[in-house]
Amino acid sequence: MSVPIAIPVPLKFNVPPAFSDIGKTTNDLLSKDFPVGAAKLEVNTVTTNGVKFTVLGAKDNKTGAIASELKAKHIDKARGITFTESWTSSNILGTQLELDNTLARGLKVDIAASLLPAKGTKNLKAGVEYKQDHLFTRTSVDLFRGPTLHGDAVVANDGFLAGGEVAYDVSDARVTKYNLAFGYLGREYSVALHATNALSTFAASYFHRVNADVEAGAKATWVKSLDNTVHVEVGTKYFLDNDASLKAKVDNRGLLGLGYTQILRRGVKLSLGGLFDTTRFHENVHKLGLALTLEA
Template sequence: MSLPQPVPPSWKDLGKSSNDLLTKDYPFFGTSLEVKTRTPSGVAFKVAGLRDSKSQAINGDIEAKYSDPKNGLVFTETWTTSNILKSQLELENYLAKGLKLDFSTSLVPDSGSKSALVNLSYKQSGVHTRGALDVFKGPTFTTDAVFGRDGFLFGAEAAYNVTEGKISRYAAAIGYNAPEYAVTVHGLNNLNTFSASYYHRVSPDVEAGAKAVYDSKSTTSGVALEVGTKAYLDSAAFVKAKINNAGVLALGYTQTLRPGVKASFGLALDTQRLNDIAPVGPAHKVGASFTFEV
């Protein structure tokens, strides 16, 4: 008798370990600040801002989130400096175990532009399926499914334009997840773009990963390749480094100063243009991120 299979990741989380390793904790596009607080009644507030080093523009948002874990309810309201109002209602395990309903809307009062997205996901042993209806765009219905067994993962996604009556996008993926490593291959953009990612926890203190992307429709030939690593210096600090085939080297350092206070610093260097010493310019970038959580 076979053992129960774990719930596989969702379609968007296939290859997440490698993507997180290569994209997160590199704040070299500017300076950002994030402050999180929580009230005794279960309301969490988050204020976030980013000063872009290239345009010098400052963008931010304020978010309020109410959670009722007993009933599987999460309600989030966000207001951005671009005057965009966002709302999200999540209900998980309320109608049935493993079923989650997510209703997201956005409104721009100045222009009257609006969007509404209805998401439905269902996960059980060995299967994770999702469906989404974009009410105002198309409308378009998107569905995806991931099946897992003994570490092997098989996934597919398709988008159907209701008005035009045709499939507008499809993709597929295959992968293998083990406790210490993961491999994922995607065929995206109607199987015109292919990506392969690899993640390996070398030891409790060291992680490594790589990603290769080939676009058959791109005007530039060849494969885009990126490799990176992460090393924990101690329980409160780690460093990250990555480099791509264009010669751009990125470095990141994150330090937990005290419980709830974290600082991250990032640097990107174009190794083919090391003579360009401008710290914030077309060749090299530097930035920092600070997070305060009460």
């Protein structure tokens, strides 16, 4: 007798972002496509039966150290099952199993494990994610660190977001982390406020899609334990055409970042980046880098 298989139904309701994704558009604008200080290579291939292979490599321009990782991801969209295996140049073996909308609509189960054979170091983390209209919650337990319970939740209404995050060490019976975030998501712009590190670090950010060719954003951060200085960073992205874009960012410490991304052909993307200290132009403190991504 055959057993019927439940086919996941795509979510159609208005789900808010995860707690870690509040302010993501600003963070991406100020950090992505600036491959400074290293030469990076990423190769992605997909087989006909849905297995995705990924090879990642990065060479540090200063030390010459090379780090790499090999991943194999098995995706079964019909059942909502994803199984990932990984092996790094540090000899860390990893596996991850994801069940998305398989057990219930809006429910995702994630189990991830890693092992370092040389030292016998192992890690096992299990998590549950639940999405619903105006709500996004996640709970996970790190079994070999504490164990530690971690949870976060975000509620939303009419574009306004409010979220919180907490971590609890079971063995020590104490809260090890708690953060808060608030934000607003609009069609053309978004803003976010964060209070992290036990409410000792405060950040405010905004992102604005000015038009089809220009994006702009800024972020201000104040660490309570240091001084009264606020770190401010502003950036912009300009789309030259469908295949090329320019990025620039600068902060109040005099660091200037420049990035250029070009799609050379379908499946081939090249990114060039530089970070320059404008207060010390004649010193060897500047950083350059590149990233090449291949997909087939």
